[in-house]
Amino acid sequence: MGAVLVLTPVIIASWPAITAAVAGAASAMGLMVSQSVKESVKQSQSTTEQSVEVELSESEVLAESMATDQQIVLTKGTIQLCVKRDERGRCSVCAKGIGHSEAELKQTAEEFTQKLTQCFVYNRVMGELKNKDFQVVNEEVMEDESIRIHVRRWMD
Amino acid sequence: MAQHDVEITISKTGEVKVHIKGAKGKACLVYSKWLSGLVGKVKDQQLTSEHYEPEIKARIDLEQNLGIDE
Numbered sequence: 001m002g003a004v005l006v007l008t009p010v011i012i013a014s015w016p017a018i019t020a021a022v023a024g025a026a027s028a029m030g031l032m033v034s035q036s037v038k039e040s041v042k043q044s045q046s047t048t049e050q051s052v053e054v055e056l057s058e059s060e061v062l063a064e065s066m067a068t069d070q071q072i073v074l075t076k077g078t079i080q081l082c083v084k085r086d087e088r089g090r091c092s093v094c095a096k097g098i099g100h101s102e103a104e105l106k107q108t109a110e111e112f113t114q115k116l117t118q119c120f121v122y123n124r125v126m127g128e129l130k131n132k133d134f135q136v137v138n139e140e141v142m143e144d145e146s147i148r149i150h151v152r153r154w155m156d
Numbered sequence: 157m158a159q160h161d162v163e164i165t166i167s168k169t170g171e172v173k174v175h176i177k178g179a180k181g182k183a184c185l186v187y188s189k190w191l192s193g194l195v196g197k198v199k200d201q202q203l204t205s206e207h208y209e210p211e212i213k214a215r216i217d218l219e220q221n222l223g224i225d226e
Contacts, residue, residue, distance in 0.1 A: 002176040002184035003203050009170045010196035117170030121195060128194055145168040154157045
């Protein structure tokens, strides 16, 4: 008992913190990090290549922590995902690939943004719980892919 | 000593559900405030019967411990 609350995550972080979450999400989804600089994207672009961009609406990448044009490129098969900071300072994920429909690319980008958000929240929460000396009683990944963390502390 | 348990569930979309147990009185609100500052916006909050029980110890200690400015 006590209280039950539901929180909608807001991602306001430095680029290194976003990068850590991207790495976690990429690993969970079997994506390979191909390059972390923009030059890598300057590849040949076929006219049949589809491209879809999904924005993390509740996000802000702290500009001072990020060099211009910095981004992370991930690949899975023939789909390429590009994580970057857009003009408004929000984090966005662009999916593209030859031979994939727009719907397919959008679904992949949305799945990745969800996983990225989950990883970001996990990293943030666990880091802070450790800072505040909480004892982790249990931690598990549930069937519905949610992460359940049970922590405890003792107060005088 | 009072045992405070916090169960945090991060859904696959990143939404967070928190269940605070053992924190009586306004102490559970201190946890709520701390966690919402950490994660994001409060979408829903329900106080359970424990919230209305008397606090064993002043919540000031807890606020200082979690680094919350009242």
